[in-house]
Amino acid sequence: MTDVSHTADDLGVLSTLFRSEQGGHEQVVLCQDRESGLKAVIAIHSTALGPALGGTRFHAYASEDNPEEAAVRDALNLARGMSYKNALAGLDHGGGKAVIIGDPAAVADGGLKSEQLLLAYGRFVASLGGRYVTACDVGTYVADMDVVARENPWTTGRSPEGGGAGDSSVLTAFGVFQGMRASAAHLWGGPTLKGRTVGVAGVGKVGHHLVDHLVEDGAHVVITDVRPEGVDRVLARHPQVKAVVDVEELIRAGLDVYAPCALGGALNDDTVPALTAKVVCGAANNQLAHPGVEKDLADRGVLYAPDYVVNAGGVIQVADELHGFDFDRAKAKAAKIYDTTLAIFERAQADGVPPAVAADRLAEQRIARARTAGTSDAPR
Numbered sequence: 001m002t003d004v005s006h007t008a009d010d011l012g013v014l015s016t017l018f019r020s021e022q023g024g025h026e027q028v029v030l031c032q033d034r035e036s037g038l039k040a041v042i043a044i045h046s047t048a049l050g051p052a053l054g055g056t057r058f059h060a061y062a063s064e065d066n067p068e069e070a071a072v073r074d075a076l077n078l079a080r081g082m083s084y085k086n087a088l089a090g091l092d093h094g095g096g097k098a099v100i101i102g103d104p105a106a107v108a109d110g111g112l113k114s115e116q117l118l119l120a121y122g123r124f125v126a127s128l129g130g131r132y133v134t135a136c137d138v139g140t141y142v143a144d145m146d147v148v149a150r151e152n153p154w155t156t157g158r159s160p161e162g163g164g165a166g167d168s169s170v171l172t173a174f175g176v177f178q179g180m181r182a183s184a185a186h187l188w189g190g191p192t193l194k195g196r197t198v199g200v201a202g203v204g205k206v207g208h209h210l211v212d213h214l215v216e217d218g219a220h221v222v223i224t225d226v227r228p229e230g231v232d233r234v235l236a237r238h239p240q241v242k243a244v245v246d247v248e249e250l251i252r253a254g255l256d257v258y259a260p261c262a263l264g265g266a267l268n269d270d271t272v273p274a275l276t277a278k279v280v281c282g283a284a285n286n287q288l289a290h291p292g293v294e295k296d297l298a299d300r301g302v303l304y305a306p307d308y309v310v311n312a313g314g315v316i317q318v319a320d321e322l323h324g325f326d327f328d329r330a331k332a333k334a335a336k337i338y339d340t341t342l343a344i345f346e347r348a349q350a351d352g353v354p355p356a357v358a359a360d361r362l363a364e365q366r367i368a369r370a371r372t373a374g375t376s377d378a379p380r
């Protein structure tokens with residue numbers, strides 16, 4: 001998050017866990033199944049609001065000196081981030097995250113992923129008795145979650161055939177659009193992008209749905225993507241959309257709103273000074289490349305809608321799966337991202353801090369209130 005005095009990279013994982021402001025996790029579980037090659041970390045940051053919810057990342061950490069330590073550190077950071085995200089999404093869930101260490105390709109393709117490994121992982125999730133609810137993340141897919149779910153009832157992100165909700169990008173895009181409408185209302189006095197120029201960087205699963213909302217709302221849309229087929233798909237649906245060659249050209253293209261919908265780190269020391277947009281609101285995770293960027297944006301008069309707030313449609317969707325998925329119920333909850341984003345801007349103004357800091361404060365308040373009231377229904 002934004003207001004910590006240590007970065008986790010400065011510290012060993014045990015110091016991070018027990019002594020730093022990025023620690024304080026309730027539980028960290030190291031899991032091993034030698035037969036399948038499973039090595040995994042399940043980090044539960046908080047169950048103050050309810051069972052910890054967050055996806056399973058499958059990653060090799062191959063470039064790190066100590067891949068296992070890097071994996072634990074990643075799990076700690078990601079789990080903490082989920083506490084904040086779930087709190088502001090209005091979910092009765094705390095934050096957790098799991099990491100499986102290894103190449104996520106299938107065994108047949110030279111990787112580690114196998115049915116045996118996913119089932120072994122599912123048994124570790126089961127062993128927590130519902131304190132941790134899992135879902136997809138980078139390197140894991142709906143089909144994987146269908147396998148993990150065979151071992152426990154606390155797996156979401158499953159296929160519709162497997163009792164789940166499937167692809168979460170529809171509601172993620174819807175939520176980002178709500179955040180953008182709130183940004184427009186705050187800055188320009190009305191909750192619409194009509195007549196505004198919006199640049200979307202990355203028109204993959206989320207980005208292309210976002211373009212649909214924007215076109216329908218009457219925005220002028222400019223897009224870019226490194227995959228020509230992604231660009232072609234959007235232009236075939238919306239010939240009026242303009243495509244530019246790369247992100248560098250996009251952010252200089254006289255935008256009102258910039259929507260990073262590709263990779264993290266989109267807002268950095270190179271891009272922030274070049275922004276033409278007055279609003280940044282997009283789906284990508286971890287848009288702020290380093291602490292301090294949120295202040296640079298505020299100093300330049302750019303309104304930043306915090307990424308983890310506006311891209312919460314996906315986690316709202318998977319949380320709904322636990323109750324038997326109902327698209328309309330999940331959509332109604334994702335629509336509240338509009339109010340939450342507005343509340344963050346108001347808090348930021350009142351406290352004289354950037355919206356990213358205000359978002360963290362609001363999340364911390366909700367978690368602290370639940371801790372005091374002891375309202376969590378997480379299994380203990």
Ligand SMILES: NC(=O)c1ccc[n+]([C@@H]2O[C@H](COP(=O)([O-])OP(=O)(O)OC[C@H]3O[C@@H](n4cnc5c(N)ncnc54)[C@H](O)[C@@H]3O)[C@@H](O)[C@H]2O)c1
Binds near residue numbers: 168312
């Ligand atoms: N899918 C979800 O429900 C969801 C939920 C929350 C957050 N997110 C985040 O939103 C972002 C997009 O997710 P997605 O599911 O649409 O992923 P995706 O892989 O389907 O789409 C990303 C797109 O960005 C493009 N891209 C990559 N590098 C680029 C670059 N340098 N310039 C331009 N385009 C580039 C890719 O070609 C791809 O089309 C990710 O950061 C993801 O973590 C997604």
